[in-house]
Amino acid sequence: MQLTPDLNYLLPRKVELMRVGPNGDCGYVIPKSAALSTRSLYSIGISTNWDFEIEMTRLNPRLNISAFDRTSGWQVFGFIAVRDLLRGDPSVVDGQPWSDRLTSFRRYLLLSFRFFIFFRGRRRFGRKWVRGEKRRSDEVSFHETVGGTFNGAPSLLKIDIEGGEYDFIDDLIHQVGMNHQKISCLIMELHDTSTRRAEFERLVKGVSHWLPIVHLHANNCAGVAADGLPEVIEITFAEATQQSENREFPLPHLDYPNDPEIPDIFFSFAGAGTN
Numbered sequence: 001m002q003l004t005p006d007l008n009y010l011l012p013r014k015v016e017l018m019r020v021g022p023n024g025d026c027g028y029v030i031p032k033s034a035a036l037s038t039r040s041l042y043s044i045g046i047s048t049n050w051d052f053e054i055e056m057t058r059l060n061p062r063l064n065i066s067a068f069d070r071t072s073g074w075q076v077f078g079f080i081a082v083r084d085l086l087r088g089d090p091s092v093v094d095g096q097p098w099s100d101r102l103t104s105f106r107r108y109l110l111l112s113f114r115f116f117i118f119f120r121g122r123r124r125f126g127r128k129w130v131r132g133e134k135r136r137s138d139e140v141s142f143h144e145t146v147g148g149t150f151n152g153a154p155s156l157l158k159i160d161i162e163g164g165e166y167d168f169i170d171d172l173i174h175q176v177g178m179n180h181q182k183i184s185c186l187i188m189e190l191h192d193t194s195t196r197r198a199e200f201e202r203l204v205k206g207v208s209h210w211l212p213i214v215h216l217h218a219n220n221c222a223g224v225a226a227d228g229l230p231e232v233i234e235i236t237f238a239e240a241t242q243q244s245e246n247r248e249f250p251l252p253h254l255d256y257p258n259d260p261e262i263p264d265i266f267f268s269f270a271g272a273g274t275n
Contacts, residue, residue: 003228005270009205010229011247013212013240020059021052023256028052028158029215031238034185040152041065042145044130045160045189046072048111050118052158057123064152065123068145069161070138073127074116081108130161132168142168146175153182163191166199173206176237180210186237193233194225204235211237216249218265219258230265 003010020035021027026049038060043053046069057063085105088096096104119125128140149155159165165172165188176183186207193200204213214237218230225231248268249255257264 001224001228001266002268002270007227007229008269009208010213010216010235011269012214012216012244014242014244015214015238015240017215017251017254019254020055022049024260025049025219025258026052026160027256028187028234028236029217029251029254030156030185030187030236031214031240034154034156034238035059037154038156038184039063040149040155041067041158042149042155043067043158044145044164045069045158045162046125048072048077050115053123054118056156063122065119066126066145066149067119067124068126068128068130068140070127070129072115073125074112074119076127077108077112077115081105081112084108130164130168132171142171143175150179150182153179154184155179155182156184157186159187160189163196165190166196166203169199169203169206172203173210176207176210180239183211184238186211187234188237189219189232189234191222191232193229193231197225207237212240214238214240214244215251215254217255218249218267220262220265221258224265224267228267230267 015031016033017029018032018035019027019029036059038056039062041053041056041063043065046067053065053067085101088101089104126140129138130142130145131139132142134141134144149157176186190200190203213235217234219232219234222231250264250266255264
């Protein structure tokens with residue numbers, strides 16, 4: 001599908017790109033220079049997959065990581081492992097057979113051990129929701145968590161929090177404006193681009209004023225708006241000067257479907273051939 005011309009502000013700039021992380025969900029396309037030069041990684045949204053963080057550490061052995069996610073942590077995974085073994089997954093209405101309980105137990109126990117081993121020393125983790133403002137004990141403000149990231153420039157920011165990114169738009173734009181020369185890359189997955197279009201545009205245009213868009217990928221977990229814009233889209237921002245030749249997405253050998261069971265979403269910009 002071709003995007004309407006008013007969406008040409010999303011057209012990426014040209015940089016040399018590479019994929020970091022898995023060929024699917026939780027893998028991201030970023031500038032090669034950022035992948036190899038980043039010294040400080042700020043990551044919101046870990047869930048059950050931190051392969052991106054693992055690969056970034058392999059590329060940059062002295063990388064400092066500050067990660068946050070209320071739904072993650074070795075204690076969380078350990079609890080789920082024991083719960084599913086003894087009682088079964090509560091989301092399964094008719095109950096689980098013992099074989100499925102044992103499979104889930106093994107999966108989450110392994111996640112618990114992997115998490116405990118990885119997030120230590122230079123790799124710090126906080127089991128908190130990141131919000132615009134701290135209102136509860138299980139929350140922390142974006143401003144409070146991101147500040148020290150830029151002391152270890154060049155810094156990379158990864159924000160994948162299922163729509164929570166709109167809670168701190170102004171602070172994010174402010175931080176990018178103040179520190180854009182220290183930021184090697186900013187990766188975001190933006191949700192609800194149709195119903196929250198005004199917020200989406202304010203965020204994207206505010207950030208891209210300082211750090212241009214260098215890559216886009218539609219998350220195929222959701223649909224497409226009437227003007228062609230995917231409802232969930234991954235955007236990579238980084239320093240760039242030249243306009244990209246890439247006007248049709250996804251990019252071969254870099255982009256892969258978030259859900260491998262369904263086709264990826266193809267889109268193009270006005271002035272290029274439709275898909």
